[in-house]
Amino acid sequence: MRDQPTQILHVVLIKATRYDDDGYPMRHWWGVLPSNTLACLVGLTDAVQRDHTLGDGVEIRRYMYDEAVQKVPIRKLARLHRPPYERVIVGLVGVQSNQFPRACDIAHAFQREGVHDILIGGFHVSGSIALAEPGTIPSEIQQIMDEGITVVKGEVEGHWGDILKDIVEDRRKRLYDFGEPKPDMSYQPLPVVDKQYLKHFMQANFATLDLSRGCIWDCEFCCIINVHGKTMRHRDAEHIAATIRRNYALGVNFYFFTDDNLARAKNWEAFFDMLIRLREEEGIAIEFMIQADVPSYRMKNFILKAKQAGCTKVFLGVESLDTETLQAAGKRQNVAASARDCVAAYEAAGIGTHAGYIIGFPTDTYESVMRSIDRLIDEVKPSTASFFMLTPLPGSMDHVKLRQRGxxxxxxFNLYDSFHETTRHPHMQDGQWTKAYQDAWAKFYSYDNIKAILLRTKTESAYWNTFKNLIWYKSSIFVYREHPMISGFIRFKGRKARRPGLPIEPVWVYWPKRIAELGGEYYRWWLLFKECKSLWLETRKESLLERYAVEKLSRLRDEVASRLPQLGSINESVADPHFATRLSQTAQEWGQFVADLERSWRSLRHIEGLKVLPRLHGVWHSLSQAATQVEGRAGQVSQQLWQDVRAETGRALQRTVEECEAVRDMLQSLRQRSLLREARRVMQFVRCLARKDWSLEAIPLPTEQISQ
Ligand code: SF4
Incomplete structure (x- = not known):
C-alpha cells in the first residue's frame, strides 16, 4: 500500500477565453472545438504523476477548465490552497494574444485569493518574446512577471515535471525559456481525452490530437513558425495508435488533427497507413479533419491515403486569390499552386474543403475583395470558408515590421482575434475594412451559394456533414455575430463577470438589455431555422427507400399494363391457370415488398413513406383481387363466366395501374409541397438533423428485394 502523501499538489489547468466587445467573457453552453493544448497539458501532468517525477511523497490532483464552455470556480479552487501540505498551482495554457488580457485577469483573481504559483504559456508570450528586440521582454509580459506570475516560453514537453518540481521546492522562476532546442515529440505523452470535458461540445465523440508541430513555409502574418519552428517535428505513428485505440473504446471516433500543416509532417504516410490498418484490421474506423497547405494536392498519394484513412475535411490556407498579394505576404507556395485545382482534387476524392481567407492585405480594396469572394464562390468552390482580418499578431513578421516602421x-490585445481592425489599412478606412470582412461572410453564406454547395455534395454523409458545418458557420455569423472558430451554441453572459475597468451594470439596466439581446438571438435562430429547412427541402437527397419504391411502382405498373391485352385473349381453351399463377405470384411478391417497405419506413419514422403506405396497400389489394378472381374462375368452362372474369379482372388490374401512377406521383409531389404541414415538416427536419442517415444501408431491406 502506498504511504500517505506528504504534500498534495492541486494542478489547475485553464484555457482562458476572450472578452466580447462589451467586456463579458465569451462562454457557451456547447462549444465546437475542444482545446488540444489543454488535452496536451493534462497528458503531461498525468505522466508526471504516473512516473512519480516529484517523488513518492507528492500526490498530484489535476483539474481542467476550458473557459469557452466552463466557468472557473476561482474561489472554490483557491480554498484548496492550504500550504505547506496542499498547494494550488494554476497553469493558464495555450494563451493566444486575444486571450492574454483575460488570462491575466484570471491570474490576478487567483492572486487576490492567495494563490501565487501561477504560470502563463502559449502563443502570445512565446511569439512575443521570440521576436522582441534582442535582450528585451515586451512590456505587458514584463509587467506580469513583475507581479509574480511565471511566464513559460515555448513547448513544455520534457520540462513540465521540472517546472512542477521547482514549484514544490520553492524555486519557481519568473521566466522559463524553452524556445530552443525544441523538444523531440516522438514519444512525448499524448493529449488525454476527458469524456466529461467533451460533453461540453456539440459532438461528444469528437477530440483533438496533434501528430506534428511547425511549418516549412514563410508566411509573414503567421506566428506558428516563430513558436513551433520551421523544422517539422512529429510523434511516432504507432505511439498515437495506442491512444486512438483507447479513445475509441471511450466512444471517440472523430478527430481534428490540429497540426498547422499536416501535409508537411515527415511521417504523414506512416500515420495514414497506421489509420488505414486500424480501420481494416481492427475495425477502428475513425474520421478526421486536417489542416494542409494548398500545394498538398500535388503530393503523391497524400489525398488518396488521407481519404482511405478516414479524412472528411481539409482546412486549406488559401488566404488570397491575388498573386501579387500572395507574393507580398510571403505565401509564395500558393502562387505556384492553384487553389481551384486543389479544392477540386480534394472534393473529387470525397474530402470536403474549407478555405481560410484573409481580408485586408495592403493591396486589397473593398472592390477587389468582393471580386475575389465572387471568384472563390464561382471558381474555387470550397464547401465552407472562413474569413479573417489581417492582424499583426505578436510573434509574426508583420508585427515586427509594423513596430519597426512605427x-x-x-x-x-483582446482585439487581436483576427476579427477586429488592429492597424490602419492603406485603402480601406472609416469602417470599410470591417464592412469588407462582414460582406465577405454574407456573400459566401448567401442562400444561393449554400444551396449550390449542398447540391454539389455527392453522398448522404457528405451532405449532412456539409449541412452541419453550414449551420455552425451561419449561426455563429448570423445569430451570435461571432467568428465560428470561437463560437458555440447558447451564449452565457454573467452580469458581474465583466472585464476589470468596465462598470458592472445594475440589474435594471443589464436585464432589459440582455432580454432584448436574447430575443434578437432567438428570432434570428428562427429565421435561420426556416432558411435551413427550406434549403433542405430544395436540396436534400432523395432517400434510397423512396427511389426504390418509385422504381418498383413503375415496374409493377408496366408489368400489369402489359398483362391487360393478354387478359383479352384468354379463354377456356388456353393456358389460363398459368396466367392465374403468374398474377398471384406478382401479388404475393408485391405484398412482401410493401411489408418490407413498411417495416423500414416505420423504423426510420419516414413521414413521407408512412403517408403513402395506405396507397401502396391499395395497390396490393387491387392486384390480389384480380389474382383471386382469375384463380377462382380458372377451372370453370362457361364462356359467359370468362367474359365476366375478363371484365372484373380487367377493372381490378386497371385500378392497379392507376394506383401505381397515383402513388408514384404522390411520392414525388410530397417532396415539393413545402408550405403544407409546416409543423410536421419542421419535426421531420429536426429528426433528420439528429439522425443524419436515411440510407438503406442503415436498415437494409432483404437483399433479394434490393437486387430485383
Ligand atoms: S502555411 Fe500556414 S502554418 Fe505554414 S507558415 Fe503559412 S500560415 Fe503558417
Whole structure:
C-alpha cells in the first residue's frame, strides 16, 4: 500500500477565453472545438504523476477548465490552497494574444485569493518574446512577471515535471525559456481525452490530437513558425495508435488533427497507413479533419491515403486569390499552386474543403475583395470558408515590421482575434475594412451559394456533414455575430463577470438589455431555422427507400399494363391457370415488398413513406383481387363466366395501374409541397438533423428485394 502523501499538489489547468466587445467573457453552453493544448497539458501532468517525477511523497490532483464552455470556480479552487501540505498551482495554457488580457485577469483573481504559483504559456508570450528586440521582454509580459506570475516560453514537453518540481521546492522562476532546442515529440505523452470535458461540445465523440508541430513555409502574418519552428517535428505513428485505440473504446471516433500543416509532417504516410490498418484490421474506423497547405494536392498519394484513412475535411490556407498579394505576404507556395485545382482534387476524392481567407492585405480594396469572394464562390468552390482580418499578431513578421516602421497598432490585445481592425489599412478606412470582412461572410453564406454547395455534395454523409458545418458557420455569423472558430451554441453572459475597468451594470439596466439581446438571438435562430429547412427541402437527397419504391411502382405498373391485352385473349381453351399463377405470384411478391417497405419506413419514422403506405396497400389489394378472381374462375368452362372474369379482372388490374401512377406521383409531389404541414415538416427536419442517415444501408431491406 502506498504511504500517505506528504504534500498534495492541486494542478489547475485553464484555457482562458476572450472578452466580447462589451467586456463579458465569451462562454457557451456547447462549444465546437475542444482545446488540444489543454488535452496536451493534462497528458503531461498525468505522466508526471504516473512516473512519480516529484517523488513518492507528492500526490498530484489535476483539474481542467476550458473557459469557452466552463466557468472557473476561482474561489472554490483557491480554498484548496492550504500550504505547506496542499498547494494550488494554476497553469493558464495555450494563451493566444486575444486571450492574454483575460488570462491575466484570471491570474490576478487567483492572486487576490492567495494563490501565487501561477504560470502563463502559449502563443502570445512565446511569439512575443521570440521576436522582441534582442535582450528585451515586451512590456505587458514584463509587467506580469513583475507581479509574480511565471511566464513559460515555448513547448513544455520534457520540462513540465521540472517546472512542477521547482514549484514544490520553492524555486519557481519568473521566466522559463524553452524556445530552443525544441523538444523531440516522438514519444512525448499524448493529449488525454476527458469524456466529461467533451460533453461540453456539440459532438461528444469528437477530440483533438496533434501528430506534428511547425511549418516549412514563410508566411509573414503567421506566428506558428516563430513558436513551433520551421523544422517539422512529429510523434511516432504507432505511439498515437495506442491512444486512438483507447479513445475509441471511450466512444471517440472523430478527430481534428490540429497540426498547422499536416501535409508537411515527415511521417504523414506512416500515420495514414497506421489509420488505414486500424480501420481494416481492427475495425477502428475513425474520421478526421486536417489542416494542409494548398500545394498538398500535388503530393503523391497524400489525398488518396488521407481519404482511405478516414479524412472528411481539409482546412486549406488559401488566404488570397491575388498573386501579387500572395507574393507580398510571403505565401509564395500558393502562387505556384492553384487553389481551384486543389479544392477540386480534394472534393473529387470525397474530402470536403474549407478555405481560410484573409481580408485586408495592403493591396486589397473593398472592390477587389468582393471580386475575389465572387471568384472563390464561382471558381474555387470550397464547401465552407472562413474569413479573417489581417492582424499583426505578436510573434509574426508583420508585427515586427509594423513596430519597426512605427505604425499604429491597437494596444488592447483582446482585439487581436483576427476579427477586429488592429492597424490602419492603406485603402480601406472609416469602417470599410470591417464592412469588407462582414460582406465577405454574407456573400459566401448567401442562400444561393449554400444551396449550390449542398447540391454539389455527392453522398448522404457528405451532405449532412456539409449541412452541419453550414449551420455552425451561419449561426455563429448570423445569430451570435461571432467568428465560428470561437463560437458555440447558447451564449452565457454573467452580469458581474465583466472585464476589470468596465462598470458592472445594475440589474435594471443589464436585464432589459440582455432580454432584448436574447430575443434578437432567438428570432434570428428562427429565421435561420426556416432558411435551413427550406434549403433542405430544395436540396436534400432523395432517400434510397423512396427511389426504390418509385422504381418498383413503375415496374409493377408496366408489368400489369402489359398483362391487360393478354387478359383479352384468354379463354377456356388456353393456358389460363398459368396466367392465374403468374398474377398471384406478382401479388404475393408485391405484398412482401410493401411489408418490407413498411417495416423500414416505420423504423426510420419516414413521414413521407408512412403517408403513402395506405396507397401502396391499395395497390396490393387491387392486384390480389384480380389474382383471386382469375384463380377462382380458372377451372370453370362457361364462356359467359370468362367474359365476366375478363371484365372484373380487367377493372381490378386497371385500378392497379392507376394506383401505381397515383402513388408514384404522390411520392414525388410530397417532396415539393413545402408550405403544407409546416409543423410536421419542421419535426421531420429536426429528426433528420439528429439522425443524419436515411440510407438503406442503415436498415437494409432483404437483399433479394434490393437486387430485383
Ligand atoms: S502555411 Fe500556414 S502554418 Fe505554414 S507558415 Fe503559412 S500560415 Fe503558417
Amino acid at each position: 505604425e499604429w497598432m491597437a494596444e488592447d
